[in-house]
Amino acid sequence: MPDPRRFMKMEEMVEESGISRFTLMPALQEGRLHGIQHVPRGKWRVERTCFEAWLTGEECSHQKAKKEAKAA
Numbered sequence: 001m002p003d004p005r006r007f008m009k010m011e012e013m014v015e016e017s018g019i020s021r022f023t024l025m026p027a028l029q030e031g032r033l034h035g036i037q038h039v040p041r042g043k044w045r046v047e048r049t050c051f052e053a054w055l056t057g058e059e060c061s062h063q064k065a066k067k068e069a070k071a072a
């Protein structure tokens with residue numbers, strides 16, 4: 001069973017989902033898909049749970065928390 005907290009690389013997301021990086025990249029840059037970049041223009045790392053949420057059209061727990069913090 002895959003570790004849900006594990007970070008995925010771009011290549012892994014492409015391989016697992018069959019979604020191209022040209023779709024994934026704008027989603028990351030626009031924040032629709034929650035990812036982390038350690039350095040500007042660096043490689044993206046995405047938690048598996050965030051990626052799976054995005055695949056199903058949901059917000060990940062981090063995005064939800066952010067929205068709630070803003071609304072409060």
Ligand SMILES: [Zn+2]
Nearest residue numbers: 034050060062
């Ligand atoms: Zn997230």
